[in-house]
Amino acid sequence: MVNRSPNSxxxxxxxxxxxxxxCLVLFAVLVRVVTLEYIEIxxxxxxxxxxxxxxxxxxxxxEWNHHTxxxxxxxxxxxxxxxxxxxxxxxxxxxVLFSALSAMLAYFAGKELGSRGFAVCTSVLVVLYPKxxxxxxxxxxxxxxxxxxxxxxxxxxxxxxxxxxxxxALGGILAACAWASRLTAIYYSPGILALLVFDRRQVRPVLxxxxxxxxxxxxxxxxFWHDTGNAxxxxxxxxxxxxxQDELLVSPVQYFLNFTKLxxxxxxxxxxxxxxxxxxxxxxxxxxxxxxxxxxxxGGLFFNIYMVSSLSPLKLAAPVGSRYLTAxxxxxxxxxxxxxxxxRAESPRAADAVRWALIIAFAAFSLKxxxxxxxxxxxxxxxxxxxxxxxxxxxxxxxFNAWTPNVAEKxxxxxxxxxxxxxxxxxxxxxMLKNGRRMQIMLFGKPTDxxxxxxxxxxxxxxFMGDRSSLTxxxxxxxxxxxxxxxxxxxxxxxxxxxxxxxxENK
Numbered sequence: 047m048v049n050r051s052p053n054s055x056x057x058x059x060x061x062x063x064x065x066x067x068x069c070l071v072l073f074a075v076l077v078r079v080v081t082l083e084y085i086e087i088x089x090x091x092x093x094x095x096x097x098x099x100x101x102x103x104x105x106x107x108x109e110w111n112h113h114t115x116x117x118x119x120x121x122x123x124x125x126x127x128x129x130x131x132x133x134x135x136x137x138x139x140x141x142v143l144f145s146a147l148s149a150m151l152a153y154f155a156g157k158e159l160g161s162r163g164f165a166v167c168t169s170v171l172v173v174l175y176p177k178x179x180x181x182x183x184x185x186x187x188x189x190x191x192x193x194x195x196x197x198x199x200x201x202x203x204x205x206x207x208x209x210x211x212x213x214x215a216l217g218g219i220l221a222a223c224a225w226a227s228r229l230t231a232i233y234y235s236p237g238i239l240a241l242l243v244f245d246r247r248q249v250r251p252v253l254x255x256x257x258x259x260x261x262x263x264x265x266x267x268x269x270f271w272h273d274t275g276n277a278x279x280x281x282x283x284x285x286x287x288x289x290x291q292d293e294l295l296v297s298p299v300q301y302f303l304n305f306t307k308l309x310x311x312x313x314x315x316x317x318x319x320x321x322x323x324x325x326x327x328x329x330x331x332x333x334x335x336x337x338x339x340x341x342x343x344x345g346g347l348f349f350n351i352y353m354v355s356s357l358s359p360l361k362l363a364a365p366v367g368s369r370y371l372t373a374x375x376x377x378x379x380x381x382x383x384x385x386x387x388x389x390r391a392e393s394p395r396a397a398d399a400v401r402w403a404l405i406i407a408f409a410a411f412s413l414k415x416x417x418x419x420x421x422x423x424x425x426x427x428x429x430x431x432x433x434x435x436x437x438x439x440x441x442x443x444x445x446f447n448a449w450t451p452n453v454a455e456k457x458x459x460x461x462x463x464x465x466x467x468x469x470x471x472x473x474x475x476x477x478m479l480k481n482g483r484r485m486q487i488m489l490f491g492k493p494t495d496x497x498x499x500x501x502x503x504x505x506x507x508x509x510f511m512g513d514r515s516s517l518t519x520x521x522x523x524x525x526x527x528x529x530x531x532x533x534x535x536x537x538x539x540x541x542x543x544x545x546x547x548x549x550x551e552n553k
Contacts, residue, residue: 066162067150070169074149077173078142081412082421083183084533085137085488087480089113091185094120095137096487096494102127108493110274112284117266118226119190134488135425141189145182148193149173151200152376156383158203159335164383167401171379174408176314177368178375179415187228188372194224195231195373199342202241202255203335211254214242218258224373226266229284230364231373233349237342245334285355294355294362304351307366313411314368317404321378322347324385336384339377346374417532425488428535432489435524440537441512443547444481444500446474447529475500478508481528485510489535507547517547 085091093113098120101107107114114120123140130136152172156165172178181189201217204210221238224231242252267279276282296304311318325340332340350371353363364370371378382404390397417424435442478500486492500508509517510526517523520540527534 062162063153063157066166067153070149070153070166070173071146073170074146074173075142077412078145078182079138079422080420081179081183081415081417082138082142083180083415083417083531084421084424084528085134085484086180086184086186087477087484087528087530087533089480089483090187091137092484092487094123094185098123098127099132100493102132110270110283115270115280115283116187116190116227118194118223119185119187123185134429135422137185137425137488138183138422141182141184144189144193145173145178148189148196148376151193151196152379155196155200155203155376156380158200158207159339159380159384160387164387167383167405168376168380171383171405171408172376174405174412175375175379176408176411177372179412180369181372183421186369188369191224191227191231192373192375194220194227195234196376198224198238199241199377202238205251206241206245206335214251214254215258218255218260219262221255222259222262222266225263226280228373229281230350230353230370233346233353234342234373236345237338237377240338240341244338294365295359296362298360301352301354301360301362304362304366307351310367313407317382318347318371318378320385321381324381328381328384332384339380339384343374343377343381346371346377350374424532424534428489428533431524431535431537432485434537435511435535436490438522439512439516440522440524441516441520442485442510442524442526442535443503443517443543444478444508444510444526444528445506446477446481447527447532473502473505475502478502478510481526481533482508482510484533485526485535503547 085095090113093111094116097107097109097114101120102124119140126139126143127136130139149169149172153165153169156168178189180186181192198217198220201213201220205213205217221231224234238255239252242255270279270283271277274283278285308315308318321343325344328336328340329344350364351366355361355363383401386397386401389400434440479498482498482500483494486495486498500510501513502508503514511524512520517540522537523540523543524535524537525543527536
């Protein structure tokens with residue numbers, strides 16, 4: 047008979063878990079690849095990508111800011127780029143990888159709270175959660191904060207069942223990585239503390255966890271203090287730039303009523319409110335683990351609404367919205383499923399109907415987000431056309447579409463024999479500027495030109511590359527055709543555009 051160490055089954059690593067875990071990881075990868083969004087037009091992901099590419103190529107960032115200081119995102123990204131190269135196509139490797147990892151962690155966390163079916167349902171709902179379409183496509187911090195924090199919570203759940211100081215140590219390190227992904231991970235500290243002390247009432251576990259957390263944070267502080275000279279390290283740089291912005295200033299009345307901003311969750315608002323109600327019920331009637339889970343979610347929700355970065359003047363730490371509550375998603379999903387499990391004892395048909403309605407609703411959103419052409423193929427085509435533009439010195443125009451059909455809408459239009467095209471918007475100076483920066487970095491491999499300002503021809507078309515005289519003599523013109531979530535760089539005959547545009551004339 048073979049003696050097994052206590053650690054051999056710590057993560058319930060029985061062979062029976064292997065098949066569902068592999069299937070869930072493959073499912074997560076498939077969903078993410080099929081629903082990938084084009085590289086975002088905003089600054090967050092572009093800033094991270096541009097600086098990490100420069101780090102890989104030349105050994106340093108362009109600048110320190112709240113994006114480049116997220117080392118728990120940037121270090122894995124730099125490793126990916128060292129291994130696979132800095133082609134823009136490799137932009138998606140890290141978000142897809144972390145999406146798959148979070149699906150696996152959600153399964154094992156679910157196993158600590160319920161049956162295998164409960165665990166599978168938890169993982170599937172986390173993968174299909176509507177905001178994951180964006181989070182799993184970009185370098186936004188929410189996905190990485192969520193994954194590290196979920197790993198920490200899993201370590202503590204297993205420790206509560208099996209013990210083992212190394213689980214506390216690993217949990218502390220992962221909590222520090224969540225903090226390093228985004229400072230808002232601190233919102234979940236009441237739930238982490240509850241996992242450490244609930245039903246235990248011992249100081250030693252808290253000390254072990256805290257020591258390993260503090261060591262990582264101490265190394266972080268020492269590095270940034272040495273490199274930047276800021277005595278507060280990473281926190282000092284962030285409060286001097288990102289937190290110093292004024293758009294989150296509020297009056298006391300606005301602060302009190304900030305919960306009304308939950309309306310921004312739109313279709314997800316009923317899910318959030320249901321999880322809120324179930325969490326309050328679990329605090330009274332749930333098991334120890336369930337109470338800890340409720341505290342995790344309630345803490346995340348409360349601080350996302352009411353955390354401040356300044357008291358005088360009164361300033362919120364971050365806006366309210368589903369993007370900023372990503373780290374709480376696994377606990378919200380598990381709380382919903384725990385509530386349905388309780389309801390199932392009294393009304394199994396109704397509980398099962400709600401569970402399937404939730405899965406179908408999340409899946410329908412993912413289906414709706416599938417682009418007409420796979421984003422990886424679209425990006426590859428754009429890179430090829432950008433190469434042609436550079437080789438032939440073609441002028442490049444930009445135009446912004448207010449709406450373009452997704453794959454489901456396109457199928458319906460094709461069946462009805464209808465042709466639906468995007469509707470151009472006029473005088474979108476800011477969006478043109480952001481799209482120009484995106485093309486500079488991701489398609490043409492150039493650093494950000496802070497003096498770049500696209501020139502408007504007629505309010506609908508803007509010049510990205512070239513000038514009015516180059517448009518007049520061109521036989522072919524490249525057009526950056528973009529919308530809120532999509533982009534396509536096409537090369538067209540010059541005579542296919544109106545004469546006023548080719549001449550560079552204002553209408």
